[in-house]
Amino acid sequence: MLDNLTQRLAKVVKTMRGEARLTEANTAEMLREVRMALLEADVALPAVREFIAKVKEKALGEEVIGSLSPGQALVGVVQRELAALMGADLGPEASQLSFAQQPPAIILMAGLQGVGKTTTTGKLAKYLKEQKKKKVLTVSADVYRPAAIAQLESVTKQVGADFFPSSATDKPVDIALAALDWAKKHYHDVLIIDTAGRLGIDEAMMQEIAAVHAAVNPVETLFVVDAMLGQDAINTAKAFNDALPLTGIVLTKLDGDSRGGAALSVRHVTGKPIKFAGVSEKLDGLEAFDPSRMANRVLGMGDILALVEEARKGVDAEAATELANKIKSGGRFDMNDFKAQLTQMKKMGGMSGLLDKLPAQFQQAAAGANMDQAEKQVRRMVGIIDSMTPGERAKPDLIKANRKRRIAAGAGVQVQEVNRMLNQYDQMQTMMKKLKGGGLMKMMRGMKGMMPGMR
Template structure:
């Protein structure tokens, strides 16, 4: 998101050196770069003007303290104002969903057709079920789009939530009221209502969604917007904000667009907080939005907290404890363990997903590595292990020339690939032995060059 802004700011920081304070003269060039980057990112002009004005006001005359350069000091001002523009000034509670009503808490999802609204309902259901331990029911009030109801039923099933059936012959208000009655009788904590989208804003659509809102009185009315909409997001957001008492925004497809200006435009136009961001197509690809952390990521400061959260979600703690106990007791690290470790990394979003959350300097250090190639190599390694017999996985020492040829043929790779994977496995095995003996620092040093594509 806003990659261009990150790059421009990094360039200007290098040029602003050796001055004791920020002045109009030495900030003018950087503010120009910020303005251009925001406009290129499709941020609405009123939002850009207001943002630049605030940065200029806060920056002028600010002392450059300690080891900071003027460029770094100005980035600090930009970071604080960018966080405020994204909603940090509203306080941490503003980005949280409210459940302060008699269950079920009703969440109404609104937005244009094609923004990923139905998939977002599934993602939100999964998030609430797993992260907030809520019993969730979903229902589709979209009686116009072919297969909309079936699509919601499918994603709800994948999310492990409950689904209330509806048909294209039903009226949206009747569907919503019937689902609410069902949710009350079956003790659901949350009811999420997916409403119909349109290819454009029209009066009929707005009347219908206003009627649904009036009938069920949701505690949360979330506007779902595609981060790639650019300037079009402004008109859409204004129309929905005028028609409905919105309580928050959900940004979708944030991973697919390096501009991402809609995040800033919609927040500015509606004045409502961004509550969630869709960061991948997978059902667990929904993140609670944190304005300060997002500002840090935009400015190349990374998001280490998100990295820790990914690790916590991805790591199977029971399996990790069992492996640690096995190694400590003198058990041998085998191919089954190696495959499990590769799987854990995949759950954490793969190498590309992890690197994306690191600060800029670490991303640059990993920049020479081809992440796509590295991901493919990991998949190949798993395929090679799957081509082994149970005995070979448990005792890799059995794998000699003839077995290597058979395994390579089964995995659809060259024998050299099998040899490479066995070498990497042996390095990991050596690391585990050092861990068993308490040689943690030696193990860390030996990790260099271990992961595929990261040499």
């Protein structure tokens, strides 16, 4: 997510922190680097100019000049202005969905074709159902794209929400009103309407979606935009903002582009808050957008709060407590525990998902790691453990030559892979002992040898 920008700005931040004294020369050099980093990330020029002007004004102000550590103070200015550029200046409530409407609260999804509106509708239904405990109904008013209705029905069923059927022969306004009537009669808290997109902005599309909006009067009108659109996102955002009273933005495919400047440009152009960001193709890959935390991640400071939230969702708290107590009381970390750790790591987004939320210095501890290879190896390791008997999992010391051959055949791998996995298990067991003494940095150093692909 925004990899190139993060790498460039993380270097600038490191240099700034080391400055004992700020001068016009080193401040100008820093601002030049920041400006180039933002432009290379496809951030719109007007947004870059405004950002640089604000940072420059505050960098040469008393707050920074009079600080005991001006370099640190300047980092703080950059972080706050970057967060403001992404919407922090709108206030903490701005990025929250509004339910200030007689149920059902209606959410209208708008955007071009191919930006991921339908999948995002499913992700949002899952988020509202699981995080906000809402009874959700979805409906597709896209009567043009083949299989659009079937696609929404499929993703809605996958996330466990309710779906209102529609037909390609129906009119979008009639579909929306019928779904609203159904939602009222069946006591749904939220109705999400997925609208048709186009390959380009045209008047007919805008009139149609404006008519749907007028008919149902949604409490939220979310503009879904592809983060990989770059500068094109600006023109699209302007057109939709002129045609509809947008209330917020959903950025999709932030995981698919190392530039992602649309995240900063679209907010600046529309003046509307970014409410969600799609960070993976999975149906749970939708994050509530927090400008300050995103600014931290862009500056290489990580997002530990997001990591904690992922852990809370993905980790079985009871099992984790049992394992902690087991290790603390001198119990042996066995293969069942090892498999449980691998499974929970997958639930938290895998190695790449975890590292993305850690500060730059922790990511450097895993520098050079091939994350895709590591995650493939994790799946193979789980397969190897599944080929063991309950006794072997409880006492891995039992696994000698004949058993290794049987396990390898059962898992469809070579004996060398079984040996490698057993070696990694031994390293993980050593890691568990180290964790009794605490220290995330210690764990990250240990992980370099623990996981496949990390050297």
